Amino acid sequence: MLLILLILAGTGAVGGLKLFPLLQNRIASYLDLPPLEKGLPALTISLATLTSGAYFLHVTQKTQPPVYGPWLLLSVGLCCLSLFLFHLRNQLETREAGAGVVVPLPLFRALVLLCVLLFLLTHLDASDFAALATFLEIVRSVVVTAICLTGCWLVWSIKLPDTLIRYRKAMRLGMTAIAAALLIIELSGYANFSSFLLIGLLGTVMMAYLLRFALFFIDEVIGGLFTGKYPWQQRLRRKLGLPSQNNLMGITWIRVTVKLLAWAATFMLFLQLWGLSDKQLTKIRTGLIDGFGIGELIVSPARILLGVFIFACGWTLVSWMKMQLERRWLENASFSLSAKETLVTMTGYCGIAVAVIFGLSVAGFSFSNLAVIAGALSVGIGFGMQNIVNNFVSGLIILFERPVKRGDWISIGNTEGYVQKISVRSTLIQTFDRSDVIVPNSELISNQVTNMTLHDNFGRLIVPMGVAYGSDTELVRTILLEIAAGIKEVVNDGSAPKPQVLFLAFGDSALNFELRCHLRNIDRRLNVKSEINYEIDRAFRKHNISMPFPQRDLYIKEFPRGMNTPGAGEPARGNNIHRAG
Template sequence: MFLLLACTPVLAQAPAELTPEAQVSRAEATLKSARASLEDAETPDTLATLSERAKAAKDDADAAAKALQPQLDQLNEQLAPLGEVAEGSTEAREIAVQRASLTRQRNKLDGTIKRAELAVVNANQLAADIEKLRASQFSEELGRKVASPLSPALWSQVAATAPADTTRVLALYRLGTNAVRDALKREGWALPLLGLGVALLLFFPVRLWLRALGRRYAAAENAPQGRLRRTGLAVWLLLVGTAMPGLAAWALIASLDAVGAIPPRLQTLSNYFVGATCFSAFIVALSACLLAPKRPSWRLLDLDDTAARNLRKYAWSAAAVSWISIMLAAVDRAARTSEINTIALDGVIALIYLCLIMAMLVTLSRLHRRQTAEAAERAEAQAADSRARGPAQRSGWIVLTRVAGNVVVAAAIIASLFGYLNFAKFVTSQLVWGGIVALTTSLLLKFADDLCTWMLHPDSRIGRTVVLTTGLSAAQVEQAGVLLSAFSRIALVLMALLIFTAPFGNVGSVLSSMQTLSDGFEIGSIKLQPGKVLLAIAVLLAGLALMQALQRWLVDTYLPKTELDSGAQNSISTVARYLGIILAVLWSLTALGIGFGQLALVVSALSVGIGFGLQAITQNFVSGLILLAERPVKIGDWVKIGDQEGDIRRINVRSTEITVGDKSTLIVPNSELITKTVRNMTMGSAQGRIQIQFTLPLNADVAAVKQVLLDAYTAHSSVLSDPAPSVFIDSIAGGQVAINSFAYVSSPRQVYGARSDLFFSLLQELASRGIALSAPTDIHLVRDPDGAV
């Protein structure tokens, strides 16, 4: 399993000078040879190589087809004006020659493209056959049964083949030592010693200095605030702890290879050495940044100091076992030892892994018991407090890890006892591999979340820059950080799943799966690709930012310089806003690869649903456009609709906001303002009318009353002199005189307050002059108790 990390095949790149026809021919030849070699493929490495060759052939064919398709389209466009030759007619010789030449070129290109498409189909079929054969061999290998390790039969077979295997390993050792001795005699010690010095320098001083540098920065005041200090330091320690030992191993191997000290047969073994060093260093660095045994405050896992120290030791042991197992497997392959020796070696490695896993499970079990006891003590303490919120939560991942580990250990032990050593090694190594992938993914998920939320936090430098440059609110920028964190975490989870399944296949299949995802998928005639989706999102955000900048320029700079009122300015800015949104959406759809013709088909297909399901929304939208265009009401108008009245504060394309007298906001659908009767108090005239009515007895001095009314109107500061106030006798009936009077103020909003003031002054003046107003007549029915019923 770990061999997949040690060496990754490098695909041969197509030379730049190859023509598309040559690429197709090479792809066909590669597929033919790979198909012929498939029958003799017996090892996973051979199948992996064949899979890479099939993928390379497919890439060649795809590239050739994409390169030739524009030429074919161009020839078809040139042939289109020539049309078809009518039956029985002749055409000019020049046209016939040109038609024949274009036809030959088109047929040749069309044939080459069809060959390329056929090669792609053959490559896919070959890849599927290779995957089936690989799965069959993988299942056969896992199900291979040998004698039980408790039986002497297994070890007797190992002892029988041991002399021959030892001879092969010693021959490999002599090959290497002789190559080193000859190279040193020929080239000298300078370059190997330089490589060794660089390796030691990278492994010790540089690695330790970079670790200390990261810790100093994380503890500094200018470091990012919040959890990013811890997760950022953990990722830094992981990178440094993995890269420095890997570079040291590479420098040592490169110096030996430069003087020719590594023979061709040991080239693969040297690659395994670099890969094993990187992988083992990764395990050690991952445990160091997650466990932090000497710095509990920086620890990312919910562990106490005792568990952290123990697990740290087991991590070092796992790294050592991994390095040794990778190198032993590489030596076994290079020396071509016997199959029974390989199986026995796998069994020994599986047993060592079992011991490490059981030790880790014991540590986690003890940790769980300590946490359970502490939680019980806290729960008892909280039970005495009436404000207790319940027992403290314990780490659920410890329980899941223990359950999974116990199941795997039991399965591996049973498989080993029955002789299924390959299965036992695979299960144990897969548990270790899954744990490494899970822990790494957990660390990267925390780091991605902290990094994204910190970058787009309104208080960070980047967040403030985004707020100032785009005009977005602080809440919108923070929401963008949360969405970016979600997308990055989803990508990390998908990547972790692909990496976790890598041991079940070859690396090429994993890379092919990733390429398939990057190529996208088709929905009808539309092909959605992740790159185009990201481009469409970027274009949409850029379009919305430009729209917002334009609207802000209109509202703050241009429209205030015009002679338009606030309502007209709002209409223009609102229409510009929604027009900008529509253009941004169309622009993003174009970037996504959806043309206007395809968009028209989608809209026509959805028109029936829009007509029924979104009828009200569409009606309000159209009504909003009518309101913005005709402006029967505008911002600042005082309107009355039904039994509600108030000031219009905002007109949107779907609804209108009206502030009523109690300062609450009334949301009115725009269709209500279009289809129903609306009284606009301030539309035709800015003046408001005051009407005062009352009745007098017949013997009252109506002339004096008229003068009192006119004097009261004249004395009030809000009453206008033009139009002048007027007083009328409305009627004389029932022994009473009905007086009706009118006056005008500068705004309808002043009517209520001015009329109240006039009532106060009028009643006071009439009372001082002794003029009584008519009062309601009270009728009392009195029953005579002595009268007849």
């Protein structure tokens, strides 16, 4: 049976490698993970071949499942070893010298084969054949010795990068000490103890690698969905309607819970590997699943982990629904933009609340204690959380009453700009110089807020100016009205008051006028004002209408000694200098 299983294992591994060129393109198109590129075909074919062989033995030899069950487990172990070997071979052959840890590949292959042989010899039952048992015991001792020597040789031959060179001496001495201790135990006649230690050490190394591989797989598959690292993940994100710049935050918590599950499974396998009894394992497993008591409180790590996983899934689903509501489902709805935003925000709040309730329920939280929790929250609100609750309630009022909404041009205190986002606690305002100002929601409710675009984007623009005394005021009025009529952003169709020119006052040095007009989009107020000023300057120059400036007369009674009297040169513009006689 052993020979048959070895033949089947070899056939499966070779078949997996032969089929690799045919499966490479299809596998790579769906899962672009380097550790799986060569190991997955060999793993699949080996497992299928060995399982079929075990079933064939069961049918033909009329054996019971307990007889070939350990061999079936052995086949799974060989498949894992093939995955381990193929992955490391790929890494070791492609790694450049000096770029990382360089391991001699022939020594590594020999060590893996010796470990597989030791595993087979340890689990081979030859108690019915005394001569064979003695021979296998000698072979096992030779294999143990070879493993120790090969392991030492391998560690002493490893080339470490500059960042790890300081650990080389410790690694060599540690491996030499472990190998020497195992050899002394083996030669002292404690064969079972040496085999136990050696299998435990090798199994620990194998589990550490498998854990690392599992964590890498989780990061690449689940974490890759967060950013769309691989083509198949990008296709999935496109099918789900997820833009490249938007990420589902709940995926991070899903990844964390799956990683914790991988750590827990590795911990249980580690305890079983080092000989913990089935009774103790059952007790630990029961404590993890059913929970353990801390006073009157029952804590179940498995239920807590499942509750966090359900909350993470709910959070991810709610985030996806919010994006679909905003980008697809409400795109053609007859709601205003602010109503859509309110619906999306409240959907998110309600969805998160439902996810929290489901997560707490699965985690074993008793809702009969809500009165106690409410009392604790009331005390917390009274002492230090009143501002947080005030801002949260104010945020809800803003969402329902909608005095401000995203995109509005508002002014509060010394802050003026556009509303970018209204969240639970605060509102984000972007000023005209592209600075982001975070304003607590309670200030928007309790303070005076000027909203330039609450109901529409119409707004009034005032352009002041002055002309010199003696100018034709009617001509000035006509020119200003013509300029206002020629600006397309100015309302001239009667939907708002028409432009008008006001003669306000006789100033100190000018006749003061104002052009008042309404704009279709008050956001372009500065641009329109600049354009009107350009047109006013051009028209006044054309009609010889001067725009005066303040003029100052300076009278000097006496110049200081040694200073010449100003000559006939023209004084600075806007200033008249006179010497008193």
